Amino acid sequence: MGIFKRKEPGDDPLLGRPASYGIHRYLQGSANLFEENRLLKVAIAGMFGVTAVLGVVIYTTNQNTRTIIVPFGATGDLHVSGNKPSEAYIVSMTRNIVALSGTWSAYSADRQFQELLGLAHPSAYGAMRDSLNVILDELANNPTLSIATYIRGDQPVQWTAHEIVVPIEKVRVIGGVIRKFRGILRIGYGIENGRFWLTRLSEEQFDAETH
Numbered sequence: 001m002g003i004f005k006r007k008e009p010g011d012d013p014l015l016g017r018p019a020s021y022g023i024h025r026y027l028q029g030s031a032n033l034f035e036e037n038r039l040l041k042v043a044i045a046g047m048f049g050v051t052a053v054l055g056v057v058i059y060t061t062n063q064n065t066r067t068i069i070v071p072f073g074a075t076g077d078l079h080v081s082g083n084k085p086s087e088a089y090i091v092s093m094t095r096n097i098v099a100l101s102g103t104w105s106a107y108s109a110d111r112q113f114q115e116l117l118g119l120a121h122p123s124a125y126g127a128m129r130d131s132l133n134v135i136l137d138e139l140a141n142n143p144t145l146s147i148a149t150y151i152r153g154d155q156p157v158q159w160t161a162h163e164i165v166v167p168i169e170k171v172r173v174i175g176g177v178i179r180k181f182r183g184i185l186r187i188g189y190g191i192e193n194g195r196f197w198l199t200r201l202s203e204e205q206f207d208a209e210t211h
Helices: 019-063 087-102 109-117 122-141
Strands: 066-068 079-081 146-151 163-174 177-192 195-204
Touching: 087 109, 087 146, 087 163, 087 177, 087 195, 109 122, 122 195
Parallel strands: none
Antiparallel strands: 066 079, 146 163, 163 177, 177 195
């Protein structure tokens, strides 16, 4: 018994059929193939659509992720949602920056300024370091100089997404002589990946002296 089977004339499905039957059979097969291709394209398009939706959901979730930051001894709702800090967080950072940059003496200035530079954004680090070094040079020539800075309670602290405007009073003591000044401290900042960056520090409107 051979392994090959001879094809008999009756095995041909087109045998005895009209020519239109073969054309119809061919067209039906082509239509089925086209339908399968169309369904495959729809499935691929649907897959890309689902991927895009999932990407948007993941991005939105990351932007709304709340990072809880609670330093030791701190109170209040200190958090950053995406890149938006809470009011309590802004208040806490403002107090820390005012204390580090505005209240110092010859004994504490270098340590405080190093801590302050730890908050500086890389793009602002060089300029901020140079301005703080000017103060250190002044302290080297006047070791009795000290400064105390307070946030004024008679005017509000204002802030935007990139800047904090702080009304302050500075008390300058050198050689036993006390002088008081009032003005504005502008704090430029940014939030990147839940981290606070200091981008600018400047003092303005210190023309008036109070006694």
